[in-house]
Amino acid sequence: MRRRSLSCSAPSSALVHTAILEERNEDLERIPGWLEHELADKPAAHANLARPFLHWILLRRARQRAAFRRHPASADRDLRRRVSVALDFLAWMDQRGLALADLAQEHIDDWIAGATSQRRYLIRYFLKWTTSRRLTRELTVPSIPRQEPQSFLDEDDRWPLLQRCLTDDALPADVRAAGAITLLFGPSTERLCHLTPEHLKFDDKHAHLILGRHPVLLPPQLAELLRRLAEQPQLRPQLSRVHPGPRWLFPGMVPGKPIPTHGMTQKLNRHGIPVRTARNAALAALAADLPSPILADVTGIHRNTALRWVAYARRDWAEYLAARAEDEAVRKRGGRKSGD
Structure with missing residues (x-):
């Protein structure tokens, strides 16, 4: 079907x-x-x-x-x-x-x-x-309970995977670029698929990618990878050559369209880049360091989503610090936890 x-x-x-x-x-x-x-x-x-x-x-x-x-x-x-x-x-x-x-x-x-x-x-x-339509009386459906992200790519796995995307020539270039962007910045797959060369800004020293309101600085290896994707001739059907449409960094098979989001997700997953957990890990790492307005502006996520990520990351960090403090106190008491 x-x-x-x-x-x-x-x-x-x-x-x-x-x-x-x-x-x-x-x-x-x-x-x-x-x-x-x-x-x-x-x-x-x-x-x-x-x-x-x-x-x-x-x-x-x-x-x-x-x-x-x-x-x-x-x-x-x-x-x-x-x-x-x-x-x-x-x-x-x-x-x-x-x-x-x-x-x-x-x-x-x-x-x-x-x-x-x-x-x-x-x-x-x-x-x-x-x-x-007056078929039912006024009824109330409660709001969907907010759920925090459950699955994250471990940092010990995230950085080697990013290094692989940046350096492994055995991977397809589009997989390397899309994987690196996901691992670094955590954009939605929808936003990722709709990137064009116009989202890239190069000057004499640096390269930037525009995901939201403010450009983000790119590592040199990723910048070069994206430059090659932007400049390479796209294999287009005859119709696309006669009637050129938008140029996509990640073009799809349908004339004038980028790769569909499900196609991108399957492609990255197939090459060992778990999109959902990689994106969660990237956003959590950024949220731990950035205020929510800046997080929204550089990643393109909604302000409310950014607020939730920052609250989650800081609570997680506070719990980590509390656990570390408790462990240190236990060590000083000779292994006895408080209340023992």
Whole structure:
């Protein structure tokens, strides 16, 4: 199914690239077909709710956002999740003999209480729509509990892996560059994939990379690696040579598009660079040294995200210092902990 959708989207992407077709977001436009496939074995009453929820609310707003700014690669997945959760919720209601008009706050609390992940909290979007249509009374879905990052690449592994990215000619150049950027600065894979030569600034002595509002200084080896990527001829289809689009540091196979985020993640993971844990380790290291506004400005992450990272890093550091102080006190008491 996925292979078919990719093969269908390639010709239209080429026509968009040559300005024969008006540009549209192919990921969004595939969602209606996905929904019809999902509804094949669902009750008609569920389908009659899911279709307008998707078309009138989710897709309409997503298209409006995409018209004014770059469409995040994860947005289509988010829309699918919201519809899937709505369908799960309708099935859950059927099992309990509930209609939409019967829903009370206690039912929402029961739904959330049965959650094994954060996924069930996404029902807020469906219930907001049903309330606006007067299908349900005013109901409250609690905010998703904030979870701190759980997995980090150990510093003893991070630095050798960075050195490998900077020096190992056996690795593909794009893997080396993308891996080094991830290990040093922890940008989102979405931001990483959309880097262009215009994000690089060179002068007589230094090179900088623009991830957020302020450029970050690059190590000489990474600067040279990125310079070569920016200057190398890109293997483009004939259509791209006739109608050149943006030049990407990490170009994809579709004309005028960068490598997709899932493709970049798989590529780095395949070469031994664990993207999620590497990114977490990089952000934690930066957050331990930088105030949150500067962290946001140099990495491009949201200010609130930067605040959470700094709070996490400093609390972790405080706990480490407290543990060290306790160990030192134990040593001075001859191995007896306080209270023994």
